[in-house]
Each structure stands twice: as structure tokens, then as C-alpha cells.
Amino acid sequence: MAVKVPTVKLNNGLEMPIIGLGTWQSPKDQVVAAVEYALKEGGYRHIDCAFAYGNEDAVGEGIRRSGVPREEIWVTSKAWPTYLNRVEECLDQTLSNLGLDYLDLYLIHWPIHLNPSGNNHLFPTLPNGVRDVIHDWPLSETWSQMESLVKKGKVRSIGVSNFSELKLNEILPTATIIPAVNQLELHVYNPQKKLLKFMEEKGIKPQAYSPLGSSKSPLMADETVVQIANAKGVEPSAVLLAYLVAKGITALPKSVTPQRIADNLSKTISVSFTPEEFEQLDTLAENGKQQRFIKPPWPVKLGFEDWI
Secondary structure: OOOOOOEEEOOOOOEEEOEOEEOOOOOHHHHHHHHHHHHHOOOOOEEEOOHHHOOHHHHHHHHHHHOOOHHHOEEEEEEOHHHOOOHHHHHHHHHHHHOOOOEOEEEEOOOOOEOOOOOOOOOOEOOOOOEOEOOOOOHHHHHHHHHHHHHOOOEOOEEEEOOOHHHHOOOHHHOOOOOOEEEEEOEOOEOOHHHHHHHHHHOOEEEEEOOOOOOOOOHHHOHHHHHHHHHHOOOHHHHHHHHHHHOOOEEOOEOOOHHHHHHHHHOHHHOOOOHHHHHHHHOOHHHHHOOOOOOOOOOOOOOEOOEO
């Protein structure tokens, strides 16, 4: 490997690389080369994907082309909300798409059960255009199904994504396996400190999706971020990612550009902060810049403080 990637130890004892390649919104025709480069040249050993991204077959092809042994790669995917009553069916499709026989981490993508018999297999809607949600489905039942996948050896770890404390408390009382991970929108403008403290108490590790913000987000141009980046001779992206790594948060930056893929790993792990610099970054949100960029129109109370 070109770079030695630090790892995070999960509550099941497994070590997960703290930086991974995200693949959300990455076009199929670019994902193959991006995944191959990340693994073969960039030093990555962690790939994050999802059934709903529609590019898992391309991710799998990139993994095969890299030549990196399967056991050296941490692969994450996610069960989509239309499958919360049949997660194994969703997993089997993912494994087939990827060409793999197990995952290192499998997540519930959102704490929402969309109608599996609705008018669309991913985003069913009601006649009025509102997302078609099954409101009385117990998330604890989905979690029980997730636990069975570990027992069957199809996944090594299980977790959740986009779960607030409210939603975590719908599965924790009956869980026999505590979620290893909660994947969230985490960055300097949305640090979610209260939720992360709760997760730490429960032994649940955070992962950050959209760690650089969404497209056209202001994070890369933030005055404080840019000032610190200039002082260290790196791009703002390295500062944003290093901030998360410094907090022990797994970061999943998305890119299909070879140089950016390489820099998101190599330059990030070379950055360290003075206490003053870290404090500046860690207080941006509470000093008036709190903002969440990913807010799908779910007709459900999710329990996030800024997203009722």
C-alpha cells in the first residue's frame, strides 16, 4: 500500500479504515476506474456503497480490477427503505451486484420503511406526491433481521445510517447486537455533538458521509477552513477531512478524479492541528454556521434537532 491508513476499532473488535471512498452519485462509467485507482494506487482499503446508488456492479468491477485481495478490503453497503421488511433480499441483490459473498458492514440506510408494494421500487409515492411510508413498521423487527445476517455469515458487522437518538432508541432495547456504526452527515457545519456523545456511550462509532458538504456547499470556501489550509500548505478538503479524523470519525469523501482520490487520503492523514486551530473548526457550527445539506422530504419525524 502507498499509504498506511489509520483504523477505528468497532464494538465487535474489527478494525475499520478511518478513510474510505464514497460512491454516492458517482456515474457507473467512472466508478470502475475510481475504485480500481483508489485500491490499486491510492492506498485505500475501504469502499462505501449502497443498493440505492445503482452502481454496485461498477464498484464490484473496480474491486476485481484492482487485484487487491478481498480480505484486505472493507466493503460497506446499505439496505434501502423499501426492503426494511426483507433485508436479506436486499443484501442478496447487493452481494450479486458486487460479486462478493459477504460484506464487512451492512447498514439500514434510513430509519423509514417505504411501501415495498408501492408504485416505485426505490421512491414510492402517494397520489399527492408524498413519499409512501409504512408508518407502523417497527424498526426493531428490521434490526432483528439484520442480526440474523451476522449469524448467517453474510455480513461481519451491522449498523445504521441517518439514525437520531430517537430512532436508535427504537432498536436498542431489544438489540442482541449493538450497532457498530451510525453513518451520518457530519462536517464542521453539522458536527452533531449531542448525538455523537450518546453514540459513544452506547459504543456506536460515527461515519461521515458528505464530509466535504454537498455540491456547491460553502465548506471548501469557509474563511477559517481556507486560512488553516493555507497555513499548512494543503487544500481545504484535507483540513475538513482531517478535522473528522482527529475526532475519530470515519470519513467517506467521494471523488472520481485520481489526484483528488489520492490527496483525500495521503494529505489528510498528514495534517495535524494546534489546539487553537481545532477549537476554531470545532465551534464553527455553534457560532452561527450550523447547516445540514442532505434533507430528503421524508414525511416522518426523524428526531434530529434541526430536522423535525
